[in-house]
Amino acid sequence: MSAVTPARIGLLVDYLDEHGGYDDNILDALRLVFDEYAEQGIFERPVEFVVRAVQGLPNGSFRAVRDAFHELLDQDVLVIFGPWVSENGVALRRYVEDAAEVACITMGASETMLGEWVFGLPAGSMEEEPIIMATVAALDGCRTVGIAFEDSLIGTEYLRTTRAACADVGLRITGEVPIPQVESDKRAAIAALAVDKPDGILHVGFGLGIPGMNDALSEIGWMPSRYTTTAFEFAATSEWWRHQLAGWIGLDQYDERNQTGKEFLDRFEARYGRRPEYFWPLYCYDVGRIMAIALADARPLSGPGVKGALEKIKMLPAASGAPGTRLWFGKFIRHGWMGSEFLVARRVLPDGSRSVLHGTIEGLIESPQLP
Template structure:
């Protein structure tokens, strides 16, 4: 029989850890999805994953991201997962749109990067996250906040939407202070917030600005309630990061109650002997099923065909978010989540030992109800 060329999926990873690596579960999760599709006869053609891992913004450069995109196109990728960071996605959008050959799915939160060829399955969005964060803070009884915003494209976009969200939730913003997007001393900024005595502190930005905030608050002897957006998901990546978020409440995508998520984790554990119970593996499972569904239904199997097939994905149960969250795209629909609880709020315990489910936009949650 003639050899069949694999359908190629590109992975553009634009945020690397301190060792230059990336999450160890992403490729095993995507391979699990590909094998499930093959075993179920949904996709007969073999699948190959092509990786480009570069350090984009904020710690690296956009040029590395741009070059990686074109390399993946030249490697015959039919769809690309990435970039992950909004600052890179916004800058990459003109290249993707002008080329008009390969669709990408990004987890970046900025709606400024969406387009005909750019699909968003964001870890929240800068328009929606502040609404959820402010709602949870109001449910907690907060009536005033001080905002620490990262002085960056992401931070200032979040700041704009957080102002509107707090106003809608009946929360008065008493002060706003910029903080660097890189690690630095936060004593001056936290002292400025403490001086106006808000009920809580809200952080908005990519997440690196949180580093040192707890330490600064402890130094000045003021430890109010603390809220953040999906920057909170850094808490799942290491014990050190969880320590930075000790006592914080933030937005996350992992909900132990989600049966689709539990089914995925059961399958992953059966294959690999471990159970990665945090936001990113279920998220990758959702992205993988979107991409494999599009490859299986694309007619013809080309970049434009895959783009059209992504637009036809409807009401796919999601492993991400609270029970009932689903996935869909469509003509002029580039935000993939369906449901008000695609993001939940979790809290890192004060001793930083673990995180627990805390709330959704619909109300506070008793963590004892989680399985």
């Protein structure tokens, strides 16, 4: 008998950490998904992950992302997970659509990157996150806010929708200041926001503009309530990031109440001997199941076949978000999350030690874990 060619799955990693790598739990979570589906007889063909990891925008270049996409096509992948960053996804969209060969599932937040071949499973979006963030700030008692927006494609998209979200919940904006999308001195920007002493600060952007904001606030002796987008998920990546986000409230996809996520972490721990209780492994469980189901249901097993199978996924319980979140795509549906609480608000404790659940768009959450 001739050997069976593996089904190749592409990973287009477009954001690398300070060591030039990416989270080890990503591939481990994806491998566990496909092993479980093989054990259940859902998808019997062997699977091979083809990874292209490059430094795209904001720290690197878009060209690296574009080249990585074409390299994955040359490797005969059937579906691509990535890119992750909106600025790369917006620029890559036309190349994906022109190729019309494989579907990309992106976690990027900009809806302008969605298309016939680009499916979104975003860690929030520029349209949704400001609504949740402003609602939580209002629930916390804020009546006035200053906005620090990263001076970038992402930041300006967020700024537009944040203005509307604040108006909808009755938050008065006292000032708006641009900040660089990379680490820089934030003292002038913070001083400008401090003139009117708003109840809170809303940061919008990718997140690399946050470092230094706490230090600048401490320097002038002003520490209002502070809110951010899913940039908050950087808090899960290192102690350094938790220090930068100490005291901040932001949007996240990890909710310890989610039973689907808890059961996956139980199995992950049994296999690997560690329990990574944060958003990435759960997100990868969700995107991994979407890809596995699409590969299993594709007729034929080709790029277009996988795209058609993705469009048939309905009501899949998600490990991400609050209990009740589900996954759903369709012929003209490219945003995969269902449910108003696919994003929750978490808070990093003042000492930077960990984050705790704070609330959702439906209200604040009373919990013994909140000090």
